[in-house]
Amino acid sequence: MDDRVAVAWQQLPLYLGEHIVLSAAALGLGLTLSMLFAIAAVRNRYVRWPVLTLASLIQTIPGLALLALFYPLLLALSALSEHLFGRGFSALGFLPSLLALTLYSMLPVIRNGVTGILTLDPAIGEAARGVGMTDWQRLLRVELPLAAPMLMAGVRTAAVWVIGAATLSTPVGQTSLGNYIFAGLQVQNWVSVLFGCVAAAALALIVDQLLALIESGVVRRRPVRIAAGVLVLLAGIGVAAIPRSDAASYVVGAKGFTEQYILSALLAERIAKEGGVAMRRTGLGSAIAFSALAAGEIDIYVDYSGTLWANVMRRTDIRPRTQLLAELRDWLARERRVDLVGALGFENAYALAMRRNRAAALGIASIDDLAAHARDLSVGADFEFFARPEWPALRDAYGLDFAGRREFQSTFMYDAVATGEVDVIAAFSTDGRIAANDLVVLADPRGALLPYDAIVLVSADRADDPLVRRAVAPLLGAIPVETMREANYLVDRSIDPLPPVAAARWLSENLAPRN
Amino acid sequence: MSANPPAPQRIIELRAVSRAYGLIRAVHNLDLVVHAGEFVAIVGESGSGKTTTLKTINRLLEPDSGDVMIDGVPTRSHPAHLLRRRIGYVFQRIGLFPHLTVAENIGITPKLLGWSRAHIAGRVGELLELVNLPQSFAERRPAELSGGQRQRVGVARALAARPWIMLMDEPFGALDPVTRDALGSEYRRLHERMRLTTLMVTHDVLEAVLLADRVVVMRSGRIVADGPPRVLMNDHPDETVRALMDMPRRQALRVAALLEERARG
Numbered sequence: 099m100d101d102r103v104a105v106a107w108q109q110l111p112l113y114l115g116e117h118i119v120l121s122a123a124a125l126g127l128g129l130t131l132s133m134l135f136a137i138a139a140v141r142n143r144y145v146r147w148p149v150l151t152l153a154s155l156i157q158t159i160p161g162l163a164l165l166a167l168f169y170p171l172l173l174a175l176s177a178l179s180e181h182l183f184g185r186g187f188s189a190l191g192f193l194p195s196l197l198a199l200t201l202y203s204m205l206p207v208i209r210n211g212v213t214g215i216l217t218l219d220p221a222i223g224e225a226a227r228g229v230g231m232t233d234w235q236r237l238l239r240v241e242l243p244l245a246a247p248m249l250m251a252g253v254r255t256a257a258v259w260v261i262g263a264a265t266l267s268t269p270v271g272q273t274s275l276g277n278y279i280f281a282g283l284q285v286q287n288w289v290s291v292l293f294g295c296v297a298a299a300a301l302a303l304i305v306d307q308l309l310a311l312i313e314s315g316v317v318r319r320r321p322v323r324i325a326a327g328v329l330v331l332l333a334g335i336g337v338a339a340i341p342r343s344d345a346a347s348y349v350v351g352a353k354g355f356t357e358q359y360i361l362s363a364l365l366a367e368r369i370a371k372e373g374g375v376a377m378r379r380t381g382l383g384s385a386i387a388f389s390a391l392a393a394g395e396i397d398i399y400v401d402y403s404g405t406l407w408a409n410v411m412r413r414t415d416i417r418p419r420t421q422l423l424a425e426l427r428d429w430l431a432r433e434r435r436v437d438l439v440g441a442l443g444f445e446n447a448y449a450l451a452m453r454r455n456r457a458a459a460l461g462i463a464s465i466d467d468l469a470a471h472a473r474d475l476s477v478g479a480d481f482e483f484f485a486r487p488e489w490p491a492l493r494d495a496y497g498l499d500f501a502g503r504r505e506f507q508s509t510f511m512y513d514a515v516a517t518g519e520v521d522v523i524a525a526f527s528t529d530g531r532i533a534a535n536d537l538v539v540l541a542d543p544r545g546a547l548l549p550y551d552a553i554v555l556v557s558a559d560r561a562d563d564p565l566v567r568r569a570v571a572p573l574l575g576a577i578p579v580e581t582m583r584e585a586n587y588l589v590d591r592s593i594d595p596l597p598p599v600a601a602a603r604w605l606s607e608n609l610a611p612r613n
Numbered sequence: 614m615s616a617n618p619p620a621p622q623r624i625i626e627l628r629a630v631s632r633a634y635g636l637i638r639a640v641h642n643l644d645l646v647v648h649a650g651e652f653v654a655i656v657g658e659s660g661s662g663k664t665t666t667l668k669t670i671n672r673l674l675e676p677d678s679g680d681v682m683i684d685g686v687p688t689r690s691h692p693a694h695l696l697r698r699r700i701g702y703v704f705q706r707i708g709l710f711p712h713l714t715v716a717e718n719i720g721i722t723p724k725l726l727g728w729s730r731a732h733i734a735g736r737v738g739e740l741l742e743l744v745n746l747p748q749s750f751a752e753r754r755p756a757e758l759s760g761g762q763r764q765r766v767g768v769a770r771a772l773a774a775r776p777w778i779m780l781m782d783e784p785f786g787a788l789d790p791v792t793r794d795a796l797g798s799e800y801r802r803l804h805e806r807m808r809l810t811t812l813m814v815t816h817d818v819l820e821a822v823l824l825a826d827r828v829v830v831m832r833s834g835r836i837v838a839d840g841p842p843r844v845l846m847n848d849h850p851d852e853t854v855r856a857l858m859d860m861p862r863r864q865a866l867r868v869a870a871l872l873e874e875r876a877r878g
Contacts, residue, residue: 225708227673229722229770230698243712319712 102289105597106278114297116273118338121264121301124196125257128203132256135204136211137237146212153205161202161263165270168194169386173393190386190395191379195267195274202263203256210252214245250313254306261302265294269354269383271390275301280381284355286509286590287597305331348566351399352380353387355508356589356598357446357528357582361400361552363602368569369398384482385409388555392434397560398570402446404488404548406430414487419445419549430555437561439554440574443610444528444582447550448483451525451537453515464541468522469496476502478511478520488548495546512537528579530587552577576609584608621648623685624778624810625670630679632665639665641834642679652804652811654825656818656857662834663814667780670812671700683778698722701771701809705783707763709755715741715766716751722774740769743803761792768800772807779804781813785820797824819861822846830854 135153139146156164172189179185187193218241226236242249265276278294281287308327315323348369352362359380366376379396388410390396403423407413411429416422427438450465462468468475477500483489484503492498500522506514512531515523525532525539527550532539554573560566585608588601596604625647632640640662647653655663668674669681672693681688688696709718719740720733728736741748744765755763764785771779784800785793801824804811815821821828822842830838830845830853838845838854846858 219706219708221704221706221708222710223708224673224704224706225710227694228671228697228702228704228708230694230696230725232694235694235725240710240712244710 102287102597103293106290106293109277110297113273113275113277113294114301115338115340117261117264117275117298117301118335120192120195120199120267120272120274121257121261121305122335122338124199124260124264125203125253127196128200128256128260129207129253131200132204132207133211136208136215139208139212140215140241141233149208150212153208156201157205161198161266162269164202165194165198165266166383166386168198169270169389172197173389176393188395189393190271190390192272194270195264195272199260199264199267203260206252206255206259207249208252210248210255211245214248215241218244246316247313250309250316254309254313257305257309258302261298261305265298268381270386271379271382271395277381280354281359281598283507283509284359284381286592286595348374348376348398348560349396350376350378351382351387351390351396352378353384353399354381356586357526358400359598360585360589360601360605361442363599364573364605365398365400365554365569367599367602367606368573369565372565372569374565374569391555391557392436394557394559396557398554398556398566400442400552401555402550403441403553404447404550407548408487410434414491416488416491416545416548419551422549423551423553426553435558435561437556437558439556439567439570442552442554442573442577442582443575444552444577444579445550446526446528446552446582448479448488448524448547449527449539449542450477450522451515451532451539452522453518454536454538456518456521457538457540462540463538464543465492465496465498465546466543468540469498472498472500475500475521476504477522477524478504478506478514479524480508480511481505483524488546492546495544528582528586530583530585530590533583534587534591552582572609577605578610581605581608581610623647624649624651624683625812626682626685627666627669628680628682630666630669630676630681632669632674632676638834640669640676643834643836645829645836645839647810647812649810650808651827652801652825653813653827653829654821655812655814655829655831656816656821657831659816661831663816663831664782665834666831667782667812667814671697671702671780673697673702698726698774699776699778701776701779703764703767703771703779703781703784705786707767709763709766709770711755713754714751715746715753715755715758718755718766719769719773721770726774736773737769740773743772744769745799761788761796764788764796768796768803772803777807777809779809779811779813781811783815784813786815786817793820800824818857819864822858822861828858830857 135149139149169189172194176187176189179187222240222244223236226240231239264274265279267274268276268280275294275298278290278297282290282294308331312324312327315321315327350362350365350369352358362378362380366378369376382390384405387396387399388401388406391399403426406426407422411426417425423441430436430438450468452462457463460471462471484505504514504520508526511523512525512529512535514520515537516535525537527539554570556566585601585605588596588604589598623646625645627643627645630640630643631638643662643666645666655666657663665674669676670688672688683696710721713721716734716737719737723733723736737751738748741750746762746765746769750758750762755766758766768784785796788796797820803809813821813825826841828840828842828845829836832853837851838849845854846862849855849858
């Protein structure tokens with residue numbers, strides 16, 4: 099407990115700082131745009147409906163999806179800009195987060211602004227025109243001051259939303275308080291999850307109270323309150339924006355699960371040992387990690403051959419392990435200029451697993467045996483599995499017809515099979531929880547599942563970097579599946595779990611002797 | 614060409630002004646001239662086009678056709694907000710700015726015109742006196758005033774930038790009868806003293822007759838009678854005008870009879 103809290107405190111300046119800068123930028127931009135839209139909507143009733151509807155519509159898109167959608171959009175824009183002006187920009191991290199959160203912040207401000215002005219007594223508007231005000235004078239001297247309390251209420255709502263939603267920017271590569279939550283969720287470090295939630299809530303609460311102070315200053319016309327609130331807010335943003343010296347020269351990426359956290363820590367440690375400065379960008383979405391590498395946003399990470407085969411090459415056929423690896427290496431070098439440095443030695447494949455005693459009771463040892471009982475059983479998997487080509491391939495190869503299927507965050511999938519909530523899961527073959535939960539992996543006699551060799555990928559910019567070569571070389575072929583499973587279990591076990599960095603250290607000390 | 618006697622100066626002139634709201638014709642082909650120093654009241658039933666006529670003069674409404682001239686210059690030749698700063702406007706719902714003090718409300722048009730702070734403060738003091746409000750009201754907010762006090766501020770605000778034209782739309786219509794009578798006669802004195810030209814819309818014929826030099830009767834967007842109250846009250850050929858203008862006289866006679874009874878009893 100104390101240890102995990104101490105680690106969390108250490109990370110707070112970085113995570114909180116990034117969170118504040120991101121939220122403030124999104125709110126600032128959102129407020130400016132919202133005000134313009136609100137004024138346009140007040141002045142022109144033909145603009146009003148589309149603006150309000152569009153703002154409401156954006157609000158119905160889940161925050162995470164909105165963030166995810168901006169990534170491919172910006173990637174395309176960056177490619178276009180590179181094509182037109184010879185300069186691209188980073189489509190990962192700050193920019194997609196900023197744009198998504200900006201959009202997210204707009205509804206309450208636009209709606210309250212429009213309502214605040216339109217519900218003013220029409221006599222006041224008539225008087226403003228009658229005394230000789232121009233449209234702008236009427237807006238600035240009469241309508242905005244009178245609608246200010248309502249507008250400020252909208253700003254407060256927007257601020258709380260944005261600070262909360264900013265935690266979702268972690269999967270697109272923007273550091274935020276969400277790093278506590280996503281990493282914690284993966285490695286079942288509930289202290290970290292709680293820490294992230296409390297920090298985000300506290301930040302939202304403080305900002306809300308400061309805005310409330312400004313609001314009361316606006317309502318009662320007390321300039322001192324307004325100034326005090328604004329000053330404290332600006333000071334906070336200023337402190338958060340002080341640049342930290344994390345001039346990383348190598349960016350190591352990781353997707354959002356335990357093994358990836360450990361392997362990225364291992365790669366970072368190796369790079370550091372060779373004299374490089376490494377920064378980790380963890381918790382990336384599965385598809386985002388590869389695009390980020392191809393675009394040079396990250397320099398190195400570990401992916402799995404079968405994943406790229408199906409998702410990036412869009413192949414639906416199945417090849418034996420070594421042949422698939424060779425074809426993948428050629429294709430990546432040719433089509434994406436990504437260097438497949440080599441395989442780590444283990445496979446993290448999908449494997450159907452059941453509780454040992456249940457499998458024994460039903461007499462199931464292979465997927466062939468399972469097919470006979472599938473009608474009475476339910477199957478669970480992560481969010482990806484059922485959408486992948488190997489699921490129909492597996493289903494058709496064995497004639498599997500389950501009674502039901504459910505999807506889980508991968509952490510909860512193991513709990514679900516252990517408690518009997520589902521009977522069979524599509525587990526990951528390196529997962530320490532297979533042994534921990536006393537599960538058996540069913541044999542695949544027909545070879546219907548894709549091979550998933552863990553492979554080190556390096557971006558085009560770093561392909562010829564000798565430091566990277568030296569850092570990676572000792573790892574190639576040096577991690578057998580049992581070792582990886584054990585390392586994963588060190589982090590995933592419920593009693594005395596280690597942080598991923600510690601598991602990486604254990605892993606580096608237990609590399610298989612190379613021949 | 615014979616020499617004409619010098620005609621009185623035409624301050625407001627409407628030429629063939631028409632204005633419709635969708636299919637409803639509010640004002641139809643209306644001609645009206647108001648001379649310098651006149652106090653003209655427009656009366657008529659609701660929907661007769663009184664307010665529409667008034668609002669075309671300071672361009673709160675634009676006519677569909679026809680011309681409005683102020684001092685012989687078409688109002689369309691200048692931006693509307695500049696025109697309005699030269700014309701006082703008072704209306705039934707007053708429209709004081711609730712976030713501003715009484716002084717700031719009164720001083721708003723001078724401020725828009727770029728008067729100095731000291732000049733505005735002096736003018737606000739004069740106006741409070743002129744509309745019979747104590748100087749201590751300057752720092753109050755509209756919400757702290759009674760209805761009558763608010764409309765005094767409304768009149769002061771309209772007069773602040775020294776306009777010579779006042780447009781008034783049912784200015785005292787929402788006030789209690791006593792306040793209404795007092796404010797009406799006080800305003801008439803201001804009109805005289807400041808040599809204003811006033812056009813007032815009212816549905817209260819008695820008020821029109823008592824305050825105005827000239828009464829214009831409107832019906833269905835047209836003028837059906839136009840003349841001094843004395844003349845209009847004297848057996849007008851138009852039946853509706855007669856019915857309308859008879860009312861104050863009948864009321865006066867009934868009141869006189871009542872007073873006589875009391876005196877006898």
